[in-house]
Amino acid sequence: MLSKNQIKVITSLDKKKYRIKYQLFVVEGRKSIQEFLESDFKLDQLYSVEDMFEVPDTKKNLISETELKKISFLTTPNKALATFRIQESKPIDTNRLIIGLDNINDPGNLGTIIRLCDWFGIQDIICNLKTVDLFNPKVVQASMGSLTRVNITYIDLHSYLNSNQISPVYGAFMDGDSVYASKLDQNGILILGNEANGINKTIEEFVTHRLSIPHFNPNKKTESLNVATATAILLSEFKRRTIEK
Amino acid sequence: MLSKNQIKVITSLDKKKYRIKYQLFVVEGRKSIQEFLESDFKLDQLYSVEDMFEVPDTKKNLISETELKKISFLTTPNKALATFRIQESKPIDTNRLIIGLDNINDPGNLGTIIRLCDWFGIQDIICNLKTVDLFNPKVVQASMGSLTRVNITYIDLHSYLNSNQISPVYGAFMDGDSVYASKLDQNGILILGNEANGINKTIEEFVTHRLSIPHFNPNKKTESLNVATATAILLSEFKRRTIEK
Numbered sequence: 001m002l003s004k005n006q007i008k009v010i011t012s013l014d015k016k017k018y019r020i021k022y023q024l025f026v027v028e029g030r031k032s033i034q035e036f037l038e039s040d041f042k043l044d045q046l047y048s049v050e051d052m053f054e055v056p057d058t059k060k061n062l063i064s065e066t067e068l069k070k071i072s073f074l075t076t077p078n079k080a081l082a083t084f085r086i087q088e089s090k091p092i093d094t095n096r097l098i099i100g101l102d103n104i105n106d107p108g109n110l111g112t113i114i115r116l117c118d119w120f121g122i123q124d125i126i127c128n129l130k131t132v133d134l135f136n137p138k139v140v141q142a143s144m145g146s147l148t149r150v151n152i153t154y155i156d157l158h159s160y161l162n163s164n165q166i167s168p169v170y171g172a173f174m175d176g177d178s179v180y181a182s183k184l185d186q187n188g189i190l191i192l193g194n195e196a197n198g199i200n201k202t203i204e205e206f207v208t209h210r211l212s213i214p215h216f217n218p219n220k221k222t223e224s225l226n227v228a229t230a231t232a233i234l235l236s237e238f239k240r241r242t243i244e245k
Numbered sequence: 246m247l248s249k250n251q252i253k254v255i256t257s258l259d260k261k262k263y264r265i266k267y268q269l270f271v272v273e274g275r276k277s278i279q280e281f282l283e284s285d286f287k288l289d290q291l292y293s294v295e296d297m298f299e300v301p302d303t304k305k306n307l308i309s310e311t312e313l314k315k316i317s318f319l320t321t322p323n324k325a326l327a328t329f330r331i332q333e334s335k336p337i338d339t340n341r342l343i344i345g346l347d348n349i350n351d352p353g354n355l356g357t358i359i360r361l362c363d364w365f366g367i368q369d370i371i372c373n374l375k376t377v378d379l380f381n382p383k384v385v386q387a388s389m390g391s392l393t394r395v396n397i398t399y400i401d402l403h404s405y406l407n408s409n410q411i412s413p414v415y416g417a418f419m420d421g422d423s424v425y426a427s428k429l430d431q432n433g434i435l436i437l438g439n440e441a442n443g444i445n446k447t448i449e450e451f452v453t454h455r456l457s458i459p460h461f462n463p464n465k466k467t468e469s470l471n472v473a474t475a476t477a478i479l480l481s482e483f484k485r486r487t488i489e490k
Contacts, residue, residue, distance in 0.1 A: 035466070108353075112471060112474060115467060115470070115471070115474075116470070116474060118462055118466070118467045119458075119460060119461065119462060119467045119470055120461045120462070121461035121462040121463070144467075144468075145466070145467075146467055149462070149464065149466060149467075178488075180485045180488060181488075213364075213481070214488065215364060216364065216365045216366035216484045216487070217363055217364060217365070217366040217394070218366070219394065221280070221363070221390070221394060222360060222363045222364045222389075222390075222391055222394075223389075225360070225361070225364055225477075226357060226360070228473075228474060229357060229360075229361060229473060229474060229477040230477075232470075232474040232475075232477040232478050232481075233477050233478060233481040236458070236477075236478040236481060236482070237481070237485075239461045240425045240482075242461070243423075243425060243426075243459065
């Protein structure tokens with residue numbers, strides 16, 4: 001049986017304020033929970049409709065489908081929900097290509113970008129402070145466990161670039177040089193901007209290479225690509241070069 | 246003033262059944278509506294909170310923000326909503342690369358793929374019959390006007406491949422040949438499968454080239470990429486070849 005207070009705490013975790021207060025975040029679904037259990041993240045409590053994970057009894061809560069519905073953030077709850085402890089990010093490895101996100105708003109976009117970074121072997125994402133929180137339930141959901149394998153650091157991107165000698169600094173722009181024809185190093189940072197406003201002027205100052213994805217439609221009416229699909233194309237192009245014949 | 250019946254008809258258009266009955270679909274937001282007005286699609290009625298489009302008076306309806314909220318499918322309605330007439334797709338141009346979608350379920354994914362096709366100069370998308378409907382309001386929203394520039398045909402993909410000599414037939418698989426190392430023609434068809442189940446066995450028979458996006462993370466735990474991001478990477482690679490130095 002879930003107590004009223006448990007329900008209240010768990011459902012409050014869609015808000016950053018309460019995630020900070022309780023130092024907890026929510027993971028849903030068998031697969032994602034299993035990936036978090038196998039990671040460095042520490043389990044707080046597990047709520048499931050059947051006994052499906054090997055965790056200490058003190059952390060197990062068998063609940064009904066009805067109870068799961070009450071605490072789930074999904075339209076169709078998926079057998080289990082777990083709360084994990086928020087943990088600090090690890091030091092950034094500046095010898096490898098880093099992804100910098102300048103105020104990405106949409107949780108689905110951030111989740112997709114985390115999944116892409118995991119696929120393409122990117123270890124570090126640096127997020128400007130206004131970027132949507134990585135422990136937002138929708139980000140956790142969209143990242144599908146990749147959150148356990150990519151190190152995400154929230155930082156003032158301007159100060160970070162100002163005080164660290166990161167080079168090259170690639171930025172994604174509508175009017176940059178074709179990514180296909182550009183020399184692409186496997187270190188430095190690649191910055192992606194906000195969905196509506198692109199990269200901030202104050203961040204743009206640091207960019208040494210303006211990259212863009214060429215338009216292949218002669219009418220050129222599509223104004224831009226979604227930031228997650230642009231990230232997919234840029235990362236594919238960076239990583240393709242490492243296996244070039 | 247909107248009549249009760251107008252509200253009823255417009256809000257019913259989130260269901261395919263009613264879109265077929267009335268032969269109408271909904272477009273929201275100033276930019277998207279403008280793109281549809283400039284296209285072959287025929288305007289049915291326009292509902293806006295201010296006079297912002299050049300359309301015949303008989304099709305103009307000035308409404309309040311409160312009324313717009315009643316008919317909008319968006320959480321934050323965007324100044325205007327229009328109903329347009331559903332129209333038949335045009336003949337498929339088999340001399341150029343076609344995208345084939347084998348039962349894509351998610352409207353956001355279909356919308357993103359339409360936008361990508363527009364960007365990369367793909368003229369035709371063929372959708373298997375169970376693919377989410379292109380006039381679904383979420384598809385129209387996610388495609389951001391690209392729907393007016395890409396020709397989308399719903400067809401039994403198996404019969405189509407069986408009765409047309411389309412070659413090559415590329416398919417996206419988890420275990421195919423690296424897209425980066427494969428010869429890619431600028432004609433034929435590239436098939437993307439359902440989000441959960443991939444390409445149907447009956448469609449797979451026709452595939453002449455199994456393509457995949459290599460995994461760059463040594464732990465290889467990310468199981469798959471989202472179908473829209475996979476489409477982004479594959480189309481980027483097909484089109485990059487056309488501007489190869």
